[in-house]
Amino acid sequence: MTTPSDPLPPLDPSDWEAYRALAHRMLDDSLDYLRDVRTRPAWRPMPAEVRHALTDEPLPRTGVGDAQAYDDFVRLVRPFPNGNIHPRFWGWVMGTGTPQAAMADFLSSVMNPNVGGLEQSPVLVERQVVRWCAQLMGFPEGSGGILLSGGTMANVMGLAVARQERAGYDVRAEGHGGAHPRLVVYASTEVHGWLKKACELLGLGNTAFRRVPVRDDFSVDPAAMAAMIAEDRAAGLRPCCIIGTAGTVQTGATDDLDALADLATREGCWFHVDGAFGAMAALAPSLQPQLRGMGRADSLAFDLHKWGYLPFDIAVLLTREDAALVRTFSMQAAYLASETRGLMAQTGIFFADRGIELTRSFKALKAWMQFRAVGTDLLGAHIARNVAQARHLEALVRAEPTLELLAPVPLNIVNFRYAAAGRDDAARDALNRAILIELQERGIAAPSGTTIRGRFAIRVAITNHRSGDDDFAALVAAVVRLGRELSTD
Amino acid sequence: MTTPSDPLPPLDPSDWEAYRALAHRMLDDSLDYLRDVRTRPAWRPMPAEVRHALTDEPLPRTGVGDAQAYDDFVRLVRPFPNGNIHPRFWGWVMGTGTPQAAMADFLSSVMNPNVGGLEQSPVLVERQVVRWCAQLMGFPEGSGGILLSGGTMANVMGLAVARQERAGYDVRAEGHGGAHPRLVVYASTEVHGWLKKACELLGLGNTAFRRVPVRDDFSVDPAAMAAMIAEDRAAGLRPCCIIGTAGTVQTGATDDLDALADLATREGCWFHVDGAFGAMAALAPSLQPQLRGMGRADSLAFDLHKWGYLPFDIAVLLTREDAALVRTFSMQAAYLASETRGLMAQTGIFFADRGIELTRSFKALKAWMQFRAVGTDLLGAHIARNVAQARHLEALVRAEPTLELLAPVPLNIVNFRYAAAGRDDAARDALNRAILIELQERGIAAPSGTTIRGRFAIRVAITNHRSGDDDFAALVAAVVRLGRELSTD
Incomplete structure (x- = not known):
């Protein structure tokens, strides 16, 4: 039986200065990770060994220390998010976050x-x-x-x-x-x-x-x-x-x-x-x-x-x-x-x-x-810009004869597809599903899919403050290219 | 109407290196804040001007920048938590947190x-x-x-x-x-x-x-x-x-x-x-x-x-x-x-x-x-130590003739009161309420209160990895001292 006076390793850092150094490294890595997010693919699948490590590891009864735990995170976890921090992520409706708000979460957890x-x-x-x-x-x-x-x-x-x-x-x-x-x-x-x-x-x-x-x-x-x-x-x-x-x-x-x-x-x-x-x-x-x-x-x-x-x-x-x-x-x-x-x-x-x-x-x-x-005015300006980006994307889709809009665009969501003239609806659905998956797997962009009045749509929901005009042009070009590529299979 | 190409100040840092410097300062401040938590009172009330600022400030339509927002946090918010990070906080049942887990929350919000x-x-x-x-x-x-x-x-x-x-x-x-x-x-x-x-x-x-x-x-x-x-x-x-x-x-x-x-x-x-x-x-x-x-x-x-x-x-x-x-x-x-x-x-x-x-x-x-x-074994050892601390506190209460235990102590919670011989139950309740408030307001410790079978109890729930043996001795001494002090009013 433990007694109150048994010496135990603390749960706080046993060496505050060593932990301070590690934490500063975590902070620098994290800021780099967000600053450079555009240089990485919009999404990428996990390698088998990562999936394996994150599935089968036994209960850690004894500790490996903070530095090793962080290294494991850097190796196994951080490279494989669902991607909503990326400028070309427009799947479902997710936000993007900012480094400043992540710091606020840290400050909040410190006060706890x-x-x-x-x-x-x-x-x-x-x-x-x-x-x-x-x-x-x-x-x-x-x-x-x-x-x-x-x-x-x-x-x-x-x-x-x-x-x-x-x-x-x-x-x-x-x-x-x-x-x-x-x-x-x-x-x-x-x-x-x-x-x-x-x-x-x-x-x-x-x-x-x-x-x-x-x-x-x-x-x-x-x-x-x-x-x-x-x-x-x-x-x-x-x-x-x-x-x-x-x-x-x-x-x-x-x-x-x-x-x-x-x-x-x-x-x-x-x-x-x-x-x-x-x-x-x-x-x-x-x-x-x-x-x-x-x-x-x-x-x-x-x-x-x-x-x-x-x-x-x-x-x-x-x-x-x-x-x-x-x-x-x-x-x-x-x-x-x-x-x-x-x-x-x-x-x-x-x-x-x-x-x-x-x-x-x-x-x-x-x-x-x-x-x-x-300030809330700037938030509003970014929101308005996302809506303008949706209208811009709508215009790009309308201007491209191989693409087809599947729903009105009243706000920030654009549903469209590769039109694939001459195919029936089932074949069009299959083709657009394939295009969507390729967009994701090649790391080009991450829209999601849905079904609008029975037809499969590539769905772009823009609540992303990192997206620029070029990102939408790149998406349209990629869908057209993939549509052609996958049609000729 | 905003157009996609309107230049807008970003929501990410406009100057990453300036923000990096600020974030490192936030991190250093936060580690100091937790390392030195024992030197501060267990709890303290907010001054009127803080309460006022946190109540009446108008909607911030325009921004003041990250550095000013942080300074406001440091001045108005951080000094006045409910206190469960403190070694002598034992109110209700709350955890304590660690700086490492706060960093994990940061890493999580960065990946988002x-x-x-x-x-x-x-x-x-x-x-x-x-x-x-x-x-x-x-x-x-x-x-x-x-x-x-x-x-x-x-x-x-x-x-x-x-x-x-x-x-x-x-x-x-x-x-x-x-x-x-x-x-x-x-x-x-x-x-x-x-x-x-x-x-x-x-x-x-x-x-x-x-x-x-x-x-x-x-x-x-x-x-x-x-x-x-x-x-x-x-x-x-x-x-x-x-x-x-x-x-x-x-x-x-x-x-x-x-x-x-x-x-x-x-x-x-x-x-x-x-x-x-x-x-x-x-x-x-x-x-x-x-x-x-x-x-x-x-x-x-x-x-x-x-x-x-x-x-x-x-x-x-x-x-x-x-x-x-x-x-x-x-x-x-x-x-x-x-x-x-x-x-x-x-x-x-x-x-x-x-x-x-x-x-x-x-x-x-x-x-x-x-x-x-x-490792989970060390977590278990801290849990066992908290239970041992409750038994230690129980023993201290039993050994002190002016104190009275109000419930069994099967785990990590101790209910006791200043016995106040010669007073009726209502007077005892009032006295113990007053003792509890003084414990908090003087920043000595932060237990909470409850009613056990109709009697007001000072309730100490120990889920705190920062508490040491001396903290419980200090609590008992303070209750006895306050009981005497407030009885002679």
Whole structure:
């Protein structure tokens, strides 16, 4: 049995100066790694020996020291990310990050506060970030919010608030058993997958999610939604929440948020907006008209690690009324009782009462430092530039006869394909899949793929502050070249 | 309207060498900050001007640059954490972190991968960390797991898996409406607050959570649980999940996990263990007997940012069967379709199908590097030393006639108070509250407070690798001194 006085090697560095030297080397390597990212391929596969080492290594019961652990990282891990730090990565919707925000994550982990609550500066920093975000999104004074790990969590928690506020009974106590009318929620067929997961997790059931058809521009049809609500009401169900999307994941379409806000008001429904990336367009004055109505939402979820260009993970849930968060999530426990003085004074804000997490990391710091260092106007200018780049890419595609656009480009997402005249749809799909894989495997660029109205599309989602004009020209040239090359196989 | 070719100040450093110099200064400052943490008070309140600056500053539309943003951080933020990095912080249950793990967080944010899936090394790193954890916890080959933000999330997701696997119908589709029997779950009255939040969030309702009485040692009474299950079954309810706790937050008690595993098997219930901090005792051979039966759980949740000494946030959910996670959370979407080659090859593991988050940060790296650098045996030795320190503190309290122990000390938590002979219970509570606040405000130490069987306790939870023997002697001396001082007011 260990006794308190047994000497043990510390978990802190046993030699601070030796560790300092190593850490400075890590820092220099890291800055070089990001500065020179453009010289590397957009993506590359792992060699078999790397995969092997990362799969089969036994539990390390004894340590190899910090320097060796770092060398292993440099050899096995760092060369093989999914690539969203690269200027020609446009897959799914991911952000890019910056070295400055990575340093902020380091500073945050050094302080290592638990931002669940308590009397401490990090709680005020998060509150300030949330307030700034509310202001940027057109939310009123008195609105509340909390940082979460990503769009899914922020949306799921938004739906939990919607349910609490519009169930019409004590849903926290009773859940969904019993004699209450079944709750239903409404969103377009283009809504992101989070909603299915949310309905399942919250015990509403996937069948409680009404999928409303979209118009030609991939925005939801508000009249169809209104008709479904009337039908459900007639069938004895309780319409609870209307979900609008600012920037769909497939095409970047934004619903008519003003029309949805009107409908929600008329029907007594909660109005939640999923703005995972699209909400950030509010930072660019030229893009604000597309988001008209977003500031009328009862709750709004969006990421800062996508179009806020911050590293993972950081997202925001805003609610029009702070108290709605508290009504949904607050709980009392003896070990959390607050005081009027000392560490438990809670004169800031008790975030643990506004979400389900009690322990919360200091992810707010990177947003606070980035907002201050570069200013939100410059973030907006980069967002506007990404949209301009999407229009530029759209124009390049339209100008190239062997390419074909597969969806409108309202924001920052471009879906296109190699047209392959004379082939049937299945052959075109196969050819474009092959082109996409070659783009990735040759390290040229990393778009992702999707299916738009039954046709496979090469999908370019631009939330990357490192992309330059030439990168899009290079992409178009490569797709044309690969299309020709792979067609003649 | 911005055009693609508009020159914009970059979000990356405009002068890499200038930023490099600043970053090296940040690193040096940070290492000094942690190396010298013992010379600072355990906690200190924020001055009014700091609070003011962190509350009222307007949205920064224009930037002040990286150096100024850092100086603001140094002045306003860094001096005022909640204090869990300090050797005499023992409040609630928080970890301490290390500079090495903070560097790992930096390295992770530099790579900035999305560990939802895809063909990349970080996915394999997380899978390796999960496998190592499974091995440490006595889980079999074929078990699955995922990293989450904390104990609450890991426990909530564990309960979601329990519901999926034991509801007896297609709960993902149907939710909890309809004609199915109401699901109920069982845990002790000492279970952490996550369970109430989980039942509410999952739509089971808080009333679905059966609170089972505890024995004198604060562990659940399995016979009482069995009786409640029989009663509920007779009433037409469906017992779905039994929850055991390894290390309660109040006193560190561990339920008889073997008895609960037997009961769950007999009743066809899922057996989930909340081992938020207590599960980590499995790393210390001397403590393993207390956890007998834990390896029989269907799912187990625990933190690495508590007794794993890593910075926030990182927790683990293990499931005995990997497929149970997939059955609970998997979903298909066109934009996530996988391929056999390229970035979407998914030859690793698709974590987004094993939880609700699609975007996932690379929190695995700090665990991977720490496990390799120091070895899990040394982590276990520090855990055992923390338990020995709790017993040492218990002995100090017992030896001091003015102090009184308020609960058994089975693990790393000590509840005690200044006895204040001749006073009634209300006066004793008030006096001990005052002692606790003075301990914090004078920067001597930061325990937290709680109520044990109606009596206010000064609660010391030791998950701190920086605490030395002298720190506990200093605490006892200070409580005695403050008790005397405040009694004579």
